[in-house]
Amino acid sequence: MSERDEMIEKLRGERDSLKKELESTIHERDxxxxxxxxxxxxxxMSDLKRLKEEETSDVR
Incomplete structure (x- = not known):
């Protein structure tokens, strides 16, 4: 295997690793x-409940 081919394989490995890391980060973000x-x-929902309770207490 030539030096060029070795470099290409190394870069492919790094790319694949970065893709996996990106997918993991995307899942975490989601x-x-x-x-x-x-x-x-x-x-x-809490705000609506509070407003309803305030409304009820104001009517009395």
Whole structure:
């Protein structure tokens, strides 16, 4: 195998490694975005509940 071929194989290996790392990072990012959206939803629901409770107490 020539030096050029060895370099090509090394670069392919590095590329494959970087692709795997990128996929892992993308999955982690997506999971974090889901968690952020879930927390935003919970916060909105909590705010709505609080507003409803305030409304109910104001009516009395």
């Amino acid at each position: 999971a974090l975005l889901c968690e952020v959206n879930r927390l935003k939803f919970e916060l909105q």
